[in-house]
Amino acid sequence: MVTPLTVLLYASVAALASVPGGLVRWSADIRRNRWIGWAHALAAGGMLGAAFVLTVVPGVAPLAAAAGGVLGVAFIVLTHSFTGMETLDLSRPDRADPTAAARLVVTHSLHASTEGVAIGVAMAVDLSLGVFMVLAIAVHNIPEAALLGGATRRGSEGGVRPMGLALLSNLGQPVFAVAVWILISAAPEFLPWALGFAVGALLNLVMTELLPAAYREVGSTSIGVVASVALALIVLLGNVLP
Amino acid sequence: MSDVVLVFAYGLVTAVATGLGALPFLFVRTVSGRTVGRMNAVASGLMLGASFGLLAEGTRFGGWQTFVGGFVGILFILATNRFLHEHHFRPGVTGGGDGLRRMVLIVTVMTVHSFAEGVAIGASFGGGMALATFITIAIAVHNIPEGVAISAVLRSNGVSVARCAGWSIVSSLPQPLMAVPAFLFVGAFAPALPYGIGFAAGAMVFMVLLEVLPEAYGKGSAREVGAITSLSMIAMILFQKVVAG
Numbered sequence: 001m002v003t004p005l006t007v008l009l010y011a012s013v014a015a016l017a018s019v020p021g022g023l024v025r026w027s028a029d030i031r032r033n034r035w036i037g038w039a040h041a042l043a044a045g046g047m048l049g050a051a052f053v054l055t056v057v058p059g060v061a062p063l064a065a066a067a068g069g070v071l072g073v074a075f076i077v078l079t080h081s082f083t084g085m086e087t088l089d090l091s092r093p094d095r096a097d098p099t100a101a102a103r104l105v106v107t108h109s110l111h112a113s114t115e116g117v118a119i120g121v122a123m124a125v126d127l128s129l130g131v132f133m134v135l136a137i138a139v140h141n142i143p144e145a146a147l148l149g150g151a152t153r154r155g156s157e158g159g160v161r162p163m164g165l166a167l168l169s170n171l172g173q174p175v176f177a178v179a180v181w182i183l184i185s186a187a188p189e190f191l192p193w194a195l196g197f198a199v200g201a202l203l204n205l206v207m208t209e210l211l212p213a214a215y216r217e218v219g220s221t222s223i224g225v226v227a228s229v230a231l232a233l234i235v236l237l238g239n240v241l242p
Numbered sequence: 243m244s245d246v247v248l249v250f251a252y253g254l255v256t257a258v259a260t261g262l263g264a265l266p267f268l269f270v271r272t273v274s275g276r277t278v279g280r281m282n283a284v285a286s287g288l289m290l291g292a293s294f295g296l297l298a299e300g301t302r303f304g305g306w307q308t309f310v311g312g313f314v315g316i317l318f319i320l321a322t323n324r325f326l327h328e329h330h331f332r333p334g335v336t337g338g339g340d341g342l343r344r345m346v347l348i349v350t351v352m353t354v355h356s357f358a359e360g361v362a363i364g365a366s367f368g369g370g371m372a373l374a375t376f377i378t379i380a381i382a383v384h385n386i387p388e389g390v391a392i393s394a395v396l397r398s399n400g401v402s403v404a405r406c407a408g409w410s411i412v413s414s415l416p417q418p419l420m421a422v423p424a425f426l427f428v429g430a431f432a433p434a435l436p437y438g439i440g441f442a443a444g445a446m447v448f449m450v451l452l453e454v455l456p457e458a459y460g461k462g463s464a465r466e467v468g469a470i471t472s473l474s475m476i477a478m479i480l481f482q483k484v485v486a487g
Contacts, residue, residue: 057296236309
């Protein structure tokens with residue numbers, strides 16, 4: 001039996017996965033390096049896989065889901081205009097702009113909230129899909145936290161702050177996971193909308209943030225291989241595990 | 243009409259439908275750099291959406307088989323791309339160089355993925371005429387946006403609308419050609435289907451990531467390209483769900 005507490009615990013695991021990501025940046029400076037491109041590509045493939053797994057949930061009204069998807073895309077577009085994120089890039093922070101780090105954290109928090117919606121929806125469909133979604137998002141949080149930690153760190157500051165920031169900006173995941181789960185449990189007719197919203201937002205995050213950032217670092221061949229293999233692995237796990 | 247001719251005719255209908263995808267480009271007059279970016283974004287979204295449909299179909303038959311097929315599909319595109327690079331593929335066609343390589347790749351990818359669809363048409367005759375007619379109509383309709391995807395890439399490289407339609411139809415010719423043997427040897431083809439579908443999906447996703455998306459980002463803002471790609475993808479997924487019932 002899934003309760004709000006179960007959802008909270010699982011979604012917190014996903015958010016906690018950002019801690020080792022913060023450590024990566026702390027111990028070795030790998031900025032402006034092909035590894036950053038591959039980390040983005042890995043995260044992109046993983047999120048595409050998570051979106052795919054949601055699209056094959058049976059018995060979801062396609063029109064409502066597609067409408068939710070359009071809302072999800074619109075949400076990310078609005079988020080970017082709101083924070084002026086268009087000129088910001090996790091891996092290429094503008095050090096002259098003191099608000100850049102703050103805007104990054106705000107943007108990343110909104111970004112993490114949409115992942116929380118995905119976890120909440122998956123938990124509402126069934127527990128095994130929910131756990132699977134938690135794993136997919138947790139894995140994706142690791143490289144993401146590493147990138148965020150690197151972008152917000154200045155000078156020789158210690159690693160505690162980037163780690164704390166990464167964790168803080170991922171708090172939206174458990175909060176939104178629980179909120180969406182409660183909403184769907186109370187009113188199941190929202191399921192297709194929330195599911196579509198999560199898919200649209202995940203897709204647009206991949207297309208607007210992760211992939212362009214990945215292509216800026218490394219050539220499209222290795223980005224293509226990393227992202228498509230990551231997608232294939234998530235699709236396979238989504239098919240074999242639950 | 244003998245059964246074999248009928249199966250072939252059904253396959254041909256779906257191939258010709260792909261050519262309809264070139265028609266919207268009669269109304270797109272000028273092809274500016276920004277338009278090229280948008281067209282590539284639409285093509286990326288449609289192809290990724292189609293791949294999601296293929297993955298959904300393939301994993302119903304078997305996750306591992308689809309995975310293996312997908313992996314081989316990625317390798318296939320890597321090899322094809324390297325081959326085209328090494329042979330300095332540039333006969334005197336507009337676009338030349340990278341543009342031409344991209345065109346050859348997309349026609350190759352779409353042609354390869356038609357094999358799996360041809361097998362699906364042929365195999366569906368085993369389930370009776372009603373099912374076969376339904377599947378044929380479904381695949382024919384589903385081919386139209388694929389024609390749009392091919393034409394978007396070709397047209398943005400300066401190919402005429404008539405030729406876009408022609409190449410779109412060519413990319414679907416494996417459908418009538420594969421439908422007949424699949425119809426005659428349904429039993430032998432069935433186990434290979436998830437591998438074939440996985441192969442098509444892997445090749446298509448990798449092709450998008452390797453060529454079509456980078457081209458789109460190079461010609462437009464990440465925000466615009468990202469939104470167009472995501473919306474096209476959602477439209478294609480919805481379209482497939484509605485057509486497939």
